[in-house]
Amino acid sequence: MELGIDLGTANTVVSHARRGVLYDEPTVLLLRAGRSRRERVVAVGHEAADLLGRTPAGLSSVRPLQDGVVTDLETARTYLRAVLHRAGRGWSPGVRAVIGVPVGSSALEQRALLEAAEEAGIRPVTALAQPVAGAIGCGIDPMERRVHMVVDVGGGTAETAAFCFGGVLASRTSTRAGDEMTRAVARYVREQHQLQVGDLEAEALKIRAGTEVDGPLVVQGRDVTTGRPRLATVQPAEVAEAVRPVVDDVVGVLSTCLDDLAPQAVADVMAEGVLVIGGASQVPGFAAELERSLGLPVKLAEEPLTCVADGAARALRDRRLLAAYGRS
Numbered sequence: 001m002e003l004g005i006d007l008g009t010a011n012t013v014v015s016h017a018r019r020g021v022l023y024d025e026p027t028v029l030l031l032r033a034g035r036s037r038r039e040r041v042v043a044v045g046h047e048a049a050d051l052l053g054r055t056p057a058g059l060s061s062v063r064p065l066q067d068g069v070v071t072d073l074e075t076a077r078t079y080l081r082a083v084l085h086r087a088g089r090g091w092s093p094g095v096r097a098v099i100g101v102p103v104g105s106s107a108l109e110q111r112a113l114l115e116a117a118e119e120a121g122i123r124p125v126t127a128l129a130q131p132v133a134g135a136i137g138c139g140i141d142p143m144e145r146r147v148h149m150v151v152d153v154g155g156g157t158a159e160t161a162a163f164c165f166g167g168v169l170a171s172r173t174s175t176r177a178g179d180e181m182t183r184a185v186a187r188y189v190r191e192q193h194q195l196q197v198g199d200l201e202a203e204a205l206k207i208r209a210g211t212e213v214d215g216p217l218v219v220q221g222r223d224v225t226t227g228r229p230r231l232a233t234v235q236p237a238e239v240a241e242a243v244r245p246v247v248d249d250v251v252g253v254l255s256t257c258l259d260d261l262a263p264q265a266v267a268d269v270m271a272e273g274v275l276v277i278g279g280a281s282q283v284p285g286f287a288a289e290l291e292r293s294l295g296l297p298v299k300l301a302e303e304p305l306t307c308v309a310d311g312a313a314r315a316l317r318d319r320r321l322l323a324a325y326g327r328s
């Protein structure tokens, strides 16, 4: 089985070059205390995420990645095994894969992910920078001579990379991204509406503000004074205001990538526009602020959440591309 894997801080997507997306669920593992790691897995993905914030005693919810990188090899291996089991139920065990990695991750961090993947039974496995994989997933050929620039805003990290002809010319990474925007929304609701909301409520509110722009949005939480459950009404414009400092900060970091590009490279990006991918790029105000700060046109990907896994799956069959951009 040949797979493209986007193991993100927030979501994991597994794609097959011909069959398309096989698995797309939150990066969460539910473990039972005691026993061996393998026997301890109770749930993975949506089933595990449903118990975040309400995990019964004896069980623990684990997020295997922090800021896009593996922090504990054993947990990452256990998680990948559980994901593969879910993604490929009933299929042959032989798995080859290309796996997306943050463009700003160190060789050691990439090695940790590759080792975890190999130990989970994925062989051979090649690491590919997420912005490059995302570009391929959107139909861009990173072997072209023309320079392409991609901005990827995920849960734990936001990155930008400019590349052409098999090499990365410049990149920037911000460790403030979608999760930080969620925390900003929770803080805003607490301060302005005196309501304490959990991470899941705050994230849902952030996402709904982009889709239900006519609002108002009703959110449930606990009154900060009485501790009693209550509802509050929040306008989408308030959510945009809450996330604005994080958006400004992320855009500020990513925009400096242009400083490292020669005029000809900037002209290429100007002609084509900057491709924007990743779930948090859909937050209200992000694309407009990015366009304003870069002074370049931006294009939103059609499938911002799955294009990295799709591109990784497609890259698997292109030896020249993997030799140029991949790491194994």
Ligand SMILES: Nc1ncnc2c1ncn2[C@@H]1O[C@H](COP(=O)(O)OP(=O)(O)OP(=O)(O)O)[C@@H](O)[C@H]1O
Binding pocket: 006, 007, 008, 009, 010, 011, 012, 067, 068, 153, 154, 155, 156, 157, 158, 177, 178, 179, 182, 203, 206, 207, 210, 277, 278, 279, 280, 281, 282, 283, 284, 304, 305
């Ligand atoms: N429609 C939306 N509007 C705003 N934010 C969204 C939307 N959909 C998803 N998000 C946010 O996008 C983030 C997840 O994006 P994505 O799945 O691309 O990240 P990831 O690959 O898991 O993370 P990373 O790249 O940091 O490892 C979360 O913070 C989520 O709340």
